Amino acid sequence: MTLQFSVASTAPETAETACIVVGVYEQGVLTSAAARVDSAASGLIKRQVEAGDISGKTGSSSVLFAPPGVKAQRVLVIGLGAQKSFDAARFQKICIEAGRALGRLPVADAMSWLSEVDVPGRDSAWRVRTAALAADHAAYRYTATFKPRDKPAPTELGAIALAGAAEAQASLDQATAIAEGVRFARELANLPPNICNPIYIAEQAVTFAEGQDKVSCSVLDHVEMEKLGFGSLLAVARGSTNKPRLVVLNYRGGKDGDKPYALVGKGVTFDSGGISLKPGAGMEEMKFDMGGAAGVLGAFVAAVKMDLPLNLVCVVPTVENMPDGDSYRPSDVLTSLSGLTIEVLNTDAEGRLILCDALTWTARTFEPHTIIDAATLTGACVVALGKHATGLMSKHDDLAAELLDAGEQTLDRAWRLPLWDEYQTQLDSGFADVANIGGKMAGAITAGCFLSRFTEGQRWAHLDIAGTAWDEGRKGLATGRPVALLAQWLIDRSEK
Secondary structure (H helix, E strand, O other): OOOEEEEEOOOHHHOOOOOEEEEEOHHHOEOHHHHHHHHHOOOHHHHHHHHOOOOOOOOOEEEEEOOOOOOOOEEEEEEOOOOOOOOHHHHHHHHHHHHHHHHOOOOOEEEEOHHHOOOOOOOHHHHHHHHHHHHHHHHOOOOOOOOOOOOOOOOOOOEEEEEOOHHHHHHHHHHHHHHHHHHHHHHHHHOOOOOOOHHHHHHHHHHHHHOOOOEEEEEEOHHHHHHHOOHHHHHHHOOOOOOOEEEEEEEEOOOOOOOOEEEEEOEEEEEOOOOOOOOOOOHHHHHHHHHHHHHHHHHHHHHHHHOOOOEEEEEEEEEEEOOOOOOOOOOOEEEOOOOOEEEOOOOOOOHHHHHHHHHHHHHHHHOOOEEEEEEOOOHHHHHHHOOOOEEEEEOOHHHHHHHHHHHHHHOOOEEEOOOOHHHHHHHOOOOOOEEOOOOOOOHHHHHHHHHHOOOOOOOEEEEEOOOOOEOOOOOOOEOOOOHHHHHHHHHHHHOO
C-alpha cells in the first residue's frame, strides 16, 4: 500500500486518530510530545517506564491502548536510545522501527511526533522528510508473485500525519516523490528474472513515459544496436534468448538548449556469470544485478514527480548474461562502440562491458552536463565497504563532493575510492586495448578505471552499489538505493 502523508499541528493528547507515536530516551527521559501525553494520561508513561515496561532502548516499542485523557485510540511509544549520542542515523533507524511497529497494528491511520525530536545539525524540514521516507520504506510489501489472498486484507496503515509547521509541506512533497521512486526501484529489482527481463524493463519505462507530459521514451533493440556498433554490450547478451534493449528516458523540465544531466544504470536482469559460471550458492541473488538500472529509473521517476527545473536523461542498457553455445568466451576480443578493443578475461565481469557502450552512446547522443552511472558492479566493493556505503569513484573532485554531500543529506551514504592512473596498468592486455578485469587486487577500483576509459572528456562519476542495492539472505529485499542520493543530487543541481 502507498502511504499518504500530511503535516499536522495538533497537540498529541487531543489528536483524534487510531494511533499516535511519541518517543522516550533511555533513563526515562520523555520527549516534549511524550511528556504532554503522559501529563494528560495522569503519568501513565512514567509509570510504565518505572515498571520497566518501557525501556527507551533504541527501536523498542510499546503500545498503550485507550489511555485515559488522550483522544487517540492507541499510543505507540518508541525507544530513542541514549539522548547524548542521538544523531541523524539513529533518527532514521527509529523512524523505520516506528513504521514497522505501526504496520503490525490494526490501524489505518496514525500521527507521529517523532519528527519533532531534536537531531543535532538537522532542521525541521529534514526531520519531516526523513521520517516520511523511513515510514514509507518500512511500509513496503512485496506481493507481486504471491498467491492472492482468499480472505479480505486486515486493516493496513494507509496514512501518516507528521508533526511540523506548515512550511514543512514542501519537504513532505519531496519525500512523497522520492518515496515513489524508491518503491518503483524496489519493485522492479525484487521481481524474478522470468518476469523482469530486458523487454519487461523497457515496457515499464514506456508505460511511465506515456503518463507524463514532459517525458519521452525510446528503446533500441539488438538489431539497431548492432547497426550502431554496440559490440561490447551485444557480446554479453549473445548467450540468452531474452534479447537486449537500450532504454532511454528523456525529461525536459529545464530550458531548451540546457545540457541534460545523465543517469546510466547497469541492467543485467540475471547474471549467471556466463561461461565463467558463478557458484550455485547465492546465485538466486543475481536477479538483483539490475539494481543500477532500477536505481536510476527510480531517481528519474522521483525527479519527474518533483517537477525539477532541469533536463534529465536516463539510459539503461539491459541484458541477460547466460551460458550457451553462442555465449562470448574468455579470451574473446570485443570491439566496443568507442572503437576500443577489449580482451575478455572473465565473462562474469559483464556489467562494465554493457556500461562502456552505454556511456559512449550517452555522451555522443546527448552531450550531457554530467554523467552518473550506478551499477552492482563488483564483489570487491562489498568486501571493501560492506553493506552500508556505496563506492564512489570520480576524477572530478567537485562532482565527488556533490555526491558525497547528497549521500550525507539523505543518509544514503557513499565513500570515495581513488581512480589514480597507477591502477590503470592492471588493465593492460597483450591482445587488445584493455582487459575487462585487473586481477585480484583493488577490483572495485580497476572496474572504475575500466569505465573511465570510456568517459574521457566527460564530467563523470561511478557508483558501485553491489553492497547497498539489496539486503542479504534468501528473504532479502531490494533497498531502493541509490534513489535518495541521486534524487537529492538532482534537487541540489536544480537549486543552483
